[in-house]
Amino acid sequence: MYATVLYGAGDVRFEDVPDPIIQQPTDAIIRVTAACVCGSDLWPWRGIQDYGQPMPMGHEYCGVVEEVGSAVTSIRPGQFVIGSFFASDNTCPHCRSGYQSSCQNREFVGGAQAPLLRVPMADGTLVATPETPGADLIPSLLAVSDVMGTGWFAADAAQVRPGVTAVVVGDGAVGLLAVLSARLMGAERIIAMSRHPARQAIARQFGATDIVDARGEEGVAIIRDMTKGIGADSVLECVGTQQSMDQAIKAVRPGGYTSFVGVPHGVQLRGEELFFAHAHLHGGPAPVRRYLPDLIGKVWDKAINPGLVFDLDLPLSQVADAYRAMDERRAIKAILRP
Amino acid sequence: MYATVLYGAGDVRFEDVPDPIIQQPTDAIIRVTAACVCGSDLWPWRGIQDYGQPMPMGHEYCGVVEEVGSAVTSIRPGQFVIGSFFASDNTCPHCRSGYQSSCQNREFVGGAQAPLLRVPMADGTLVATPETPGADLIPSLLAVSDVMGTGWFAADAAQVRPGVTAVVVGDGAVGLLAVLSARLMGAERIIAMSRHPARQAIARQFGATDIVDARGEEGVAIIRDMTKGIGADSVLECVGTQQSMDQAIKAVRPGGYTSFVGVPHGVQLRGEELFFAHAHLHGGPAPVRRYLPDLIGKVWDKAINPGLVFDLDLPLSQVADAYRAMDERRAIKAILRP
Numbered sequence: 001m002y003a004t005v006l007y008g009a010g011d012v013r014f015e016d017v018p019d020p021i022i023q024q025p026t027d028a029i030i031r032v033t034a035a036c037v038c039g040s041d042l043w044p045w046r047g048i049q050d051y052g053q054p055m056p057m058g059h060e061y062c063g064v065v066e067e068v069g070s071a072v073t074s075i076r077p078g079q080f081v082i083g084s085f086f087a088s089d090n091t092c093p094h095c096r097s098g099y100q101s102s103c104q105n106r107e108f109v110g111g112a113q114a115p116l117l118r119v120p121m122a123d124g125t126l127v128a129t130p131e132t133p134g135a136d137l138i139p140s141l142l143a144v145s146d147v148m149g150t151g152w153f154a155a156d157a158a159q160v161r162p163g164v165t166a167v168v169v170g171d172g173a174v175g176l177l178a179v180l181s182a183r184l185m186g187a188e189r190i191i192a193m194s195r196h197p198a199r200q201a202i203a204r205q206f207g208a209t210d211i212v213d214a215r216g217e218e219g220v221a222i223i224r225d226m227t228k229g230i231g232a233d234s235v236l237e238c239v240g241t242q243q244s245m246d247q248a249i250k251a252v253r254p255g256g257y258t259s260f261v262g263v264p265h266g267v268q269l270r271g272e273e274l275f276f277a278h279a280h281l282h283g284g285p286a287p288v289r290r291y292l293p294d295l296i297g298k299v300w301d302k303a304i305n306p307g308l309v310f311d312l313d314l315p316l317s318q319v320a321d322a323y324r325a326m327d328e329r330r331a332i333k334a335i336l337r338p
Numbered sequence: 339m340y341a342t343v344l345y346g347a348g349d350v351r352f353e354d355v356p357d358p359i360i361q362q363p364t365d366a367i368i369r370v371t372a373a374c375v376c377g378s379d380l381w382p383w384r385g386i387q388d389y390g391q392p393m394p395m396g397h398e399y400c401g402v403v404e405e406v407g408s409a410v411t412s413i414r415p416g417q418f419v420i421g422s423f424f425a426s427d428n429t430c431p432h433c434r435s436g437y438q439s440s441c442q443n444r445e446f447v448g449g450a451q452a453p454l455l456r457v458p459m460a461d462g463t464l465v466a467t468p469e470t471p472g473a474d475l476i477p478s479l480l481a482v483s484d485v486m487g488t489g490w491f492a493a494d495a496a497q498v499r500p501g502v503t504a505v506v507v508g509d510g511a512v513g514l515l516a517v518l519s520a521r522l523m524g525a526e527r528i529i530a531m532s533r534h535p536a537r538q539a540i541a542r543q544f545g546a547t548d549i550v551d552a553r554g555e556e557g558v559a560i561i562r563d564m565t566k567g568i569g570a571d572s573v574l575e576c577v578g579t580q581q582s583m584d585q586a587i588k589a590v591r592p593g594g595y596t597s598f599v600g601v602p603h604g605v606q607l608r609g610e611e612l613f614f615a616h617a618h619l620h621g622g623p624a625p626v627r628r629y630l631p632d633l634i635g636k637v638w639d640k641a642i643n644p645g646l647v648f649d650l651d652l653p654l655s656q657v658a659d660a661y662r663a664m665d666e667r668r669a670i671k672a673i674l675r676p
Contacts, residue, residue, distance in 0.1 A: 093568045094592045102592030102616045104567070229442070230431045245609060254432045254440030254622070260613065267609025271583060271602025278440045278622035284592070284613050 003114030004057040004319045009047030012057065012320050020111070020118035025071035028122035030081060032063040034142045035112045036310065037322045037334045038085075039172050040263055045323050048265060057319075058113030058336075059085035060146040062138065065126075066116065074123045080133055081126040082145050082296060083119050084288035085109055090124030100124075100289035113319055115338035127292040130300060139307025139335055140299040143177065147333065148295055148306040149288030150261050151177030151238070155185050156291075157259035157282040158234035162186030167223055168208070169248050170238035171199040173309040173333040174261060176206055178236040180306060183207030184298075187234070191226065193219055193247075199332060202308060216243055223251040231256060237283070240264045254278035261286055310335040341452030342395040342657045347385030350395065350658050358449070358456035363409035366460035368419060370401040372480045373450045374648065375660045375672045376423075377510050378601055383661050386603060395657075396451030396674075397423035398484040400476070403464075404454065412461045418471055419464040420483050420634060421457050422626035423447055428462030438462075438627035451657055453676035465630040468638060477645025477673055478637040481515065485671065486633055486644040487626030488599050489515030489576070493523050494629075495597035495620040496572035500524030505561055506546070507586050508576035509537040511647040511671040512599060514544055516574045518644060521545030522636075525572070529564065531557055531585075537670060540646060554581055561589040569594060575621070578602045592616035599624055648673040 003017045020029055035058050044055065062082045068075055075081060088095050088103035095103050107120045119125055133141055140148075151174050160166050166187040168178045171194035182190050183206060191210040192203035200211045212222050223232060231253030237244055240262030249269070252258045260283030274281065298304045312331035314322050315338075322334035341355045358367055373396045382393065400420045406413055413419065426433050426441035433441050445458045457463055471479055478486075489512050498504050504525040506516045509532035520528050521544060529548040530541035538549045550560050561570060569591030575582055578600030587607070590596045598621030612619065636642045650669035652660050653676075660672035 093566075097591070097593045099592040099616055102614075228431075240609075242609075253435070254437040255435045260609075264609025264613050269607040269609060269612070271578075271598075271605025271607060274607070274619075275598065275602050275622050276440075278437055279620070281612075281619040282617070284616040 001115045002317065003111060006044055006055045006057050010045065012045060012323050014317050014319050017056070020116050022067060022069045023118065024120060025069040026121050026123065027069045028065055028072060028075055028119050028126060029067045030061070030063040030117050030119060031066045032061050032112060032115055032117050032338050034062060034138050035114070035316070035336045035338070036060045036142060037326050037336070038146060039174065041323070042327055043263070043265065045327065056111030056114070058111060059109050060142060061112035061117055062141045062145055063117070068122055072122045075126050075128065079128040081128050082141055082292060083109065083125045083127070084149065084292065085146055086285060087120040087125040088289055089121050090289060095124070098290045099287050101285040101287045113316065113336055115316070125289065127296060129296060137299060139310045140305055141296065142335060143306035143309060144292065144295045144299060146288060147173040147309060148177045149291045150174045150286040152181040152291050152295060153286035154178040154236040154238055154259045154261045155181035157257070157261070158236050159257040159280070160185040160187050160234045163188045164233035165189040165191070165227055166234040166236060167191045167193065167232040167251050168236045168238060169193050169244045170262065171196055171203060172238065175238035176202050176309055176332070177306050178238050179203050179208050180206035180304060182234070182236065184304070191223065191232070196329070205308065216247060219247055220250040227253070233257070238262055240267065242267050245269065249274065249277050249279055252277065252279045256280065257282070259283050309333045313337070339453045340655065341449060342654070344382055344393045344395050348383065350383060350661050352655050352657050355394070358454050360405060360407045361456065362458060363407035364459050364461065365407045366403055366410060366413055366457050366464060367405045368399070368401040368455050368457060369404045370399050370450060370453055370455050370676050372400060372476050373452070373654070373674045373676070374398045374480060375664050375674070376484060377512065379661070380665055381603065383665065394449030394452070396449060397447050398480060399450035399455055400479045400483055401455070406460055410460045413464050413466065417466040419466050420479055420630060421447065421463045421465070422487065422630065423484055424623060425458040425463040426627055427459050428627060433462070436628045437625050439623040439625045451654065451674055453654070463627065465634060467634060475637060477648045478643055479634065480673060481644035481647060482630065482633045482637060484626060485511040485647060486515045487629045488512045488624040490519040490629050490633060491624035492516040492574040492576055492597045492599045493519035495599070496574045497595040497618070498523040498525050498572045501526045502571035503527040503529070503565055504572040504574060505529045505531065505570040505589050506574045506576060507531050507582050508600065509534055509541065510576065513576035514540050514647055514670070515644050516576050517541050517546050518544035518642060520572070520574065522642070529561065529570070534667070543646065554585060557585055558588040565591070571595070576600055578605065580605050583607065587612065587615050587617055590615065590617045594618065595620070597621050647671045651675070
């Protein structure tokens with residue numbers, strides 16, 4: 001098959017590779033209906049993160065089960081399924097407490113920007129839709145595989161509750177879906193920090209009540225002002241840089257909740273600042289598997305339309321264009337069709 | 339009056355200073371029945387923390403109200419009262435959300451190692467006991483002013499609930515009272531990390547079920563072992579050093595709760611480690627005022643005996659000995675009687 005492989009900074013190739021095969025009796029092979037490029041794919045693409053040998057890319061996927069290993073019991077060929085970027089057994093103590101992305105047996109799912117994908121621990125990882133979805137639902141179901149689940153975790157970890165004031169730092173796909181999640185969880189006021197008009201428009205569509213186009217200290221000062229000097233109840237950090245983390249911690253009220261869901265790159269938190277900020281802090285790789293049944297249900301019922309974040313739709317063979325468009329922020333998120 | 343003033347590293351003096359007077363109509367002057375030396379007093383005493391000019395020392399106190407300002411309404415002369423190290427108005431948004439130690443008008447209470455003490459915002463800060471307590475209750479009531487409230491916050495912020503496994507890092511007075519608090523909140527297993535036999539004994543008396551006398555990576559490995567590789571549900575960090583924070587974050591299970599209640603000194607948290615630890619993190623200066631009514635009640639009913647942490651009882655004039663004994667870890671905590 002032809003699939004996506006990263007060779008070095010800026011060098012992503014669509015090339016002939018062997019088809020994946022069942023390696024463990026708990027594996028499944030799925031025929032990918034749609035995949036996409038993640039903000040976190042851009043870190044190695046930019047050469048900021050090491051990855052060793054040529055790396056098969058892609059960890060967001062939905063598609064039809066082609067084949068299952070002999071030990072798979074709940075997933076069957078022909079089902080339309082969605083999984084998370086971390087395969088999980090869904091039975092270990094961490095999974096049972098809802099942290100499947102820290103599963104004791106987790107495996108990162110790589111190589112989803114391809115026509116066929118091997119998914120380990122299929123029973124624990126994949127969730128099937130009620131029926132084969134229509135084409136209109138594909139983008140939103142794909143979004144649930146990572147960015148929607150991650151935005152949801154951002155809101156959940158920041159304890160968004162009815163009536164709160166929430167701030168979302170970051171206007172990538174995850175930030176925008178964090179806005180949507182905060183609205184669904186009942187936030188009264190949702191302040192989206194964005195300097196990009198097209199993204200501001202989607203943020204508003206997803207439920208942002210206010211837009212702040214300043215960053216850093218200036219952005220924090222505006223949030224303080226808007227909250228009468230108190231700070232926000234919930235701050236959802238959806239970037240992963242030092243600046244965005246500092247901003248998130250300084251914008252929250254004492255006793256408030258800051259979540260962080262973008263892999264931090266070179267971020268250092270000063271203990272004393274965190275201490276006197278009096279914030280609650282929680283983050284990590286989103287336990288998307290925990291949310292999959294609920295979020296698939298919401299998409300299925302057309303209660304949410306997270307697929308709106310895909311503003312570039314390309315055949316998989318043009319994957320290199322997708323990376324460039326996202327890197328240059330010409331696209332929020334690219335959907336790829338094998 | 340003769341009171342305690344720090345002049346420089348290791349140079350704490352008991353010397354003649356002016357009596358405090360009512361400065362604001364919301365002030366009270368209290369005659370201190372007992373004060374004590376805090377672990378955090380040792381930072382400036384060791385020269386690790388700057389303090390500028392000669393500094394009146396002490397921020398833990400209980401005593402009898404001598405005089406109140408004209409605007410004080412709920413506190414009356416003659417009452418026996420306990421306050422926290424941060425004076426708070428108890429009416430601002432931060433106070434109302436239970437974070438009085440981040441009160442918008444907070445003032446640090448200094449100079450409690452003295453016969454007389456000025457307490458700002460007396461109505462918001464002080465809580466009176468039902469009657470004048472007997473001498474037997476004084477140590478425990480004094481403990482409530484800081485270390486018991488701080489240990490309680492450590493357990494509260496680490497979400498100690500019935501049935502959990504809690505780890506307490508640090509065997510100072512706060513750590514020991516964090517053990518007591520974890521027991522009161524229903525922890526099934528309480529692992530105290532201590533290498534000091536006398537402190538281990540008190541930890542056991544307060545409810546520790548296990549003692550681990552290793553630190554750092556070795557200590558973490560033992561905790562992982564004791565929890566079948568899962569990690570603890572709650573970890574209470576009661577020291578404030580890099581080593582203790584690292585230990586606390588590595589000992590908690592994904593989705594578990596780490597609290598930190600000792601002022602961090604030079605502590606840096608690596609964003610990526612925190613991310614993959616999947617921990618909840620919450621800490622800061624304990625909002626002791628929030629807990630005062632409840633904890634005073636528990637002491638009054640003799641349900642708890644936090645005063646047990648005072649293993650050195652000195653007249654105030656020997657305050658310099660108290661600092662030395664605590665610095666050399668010959669004493670857990672010194673009570674001072676003016």
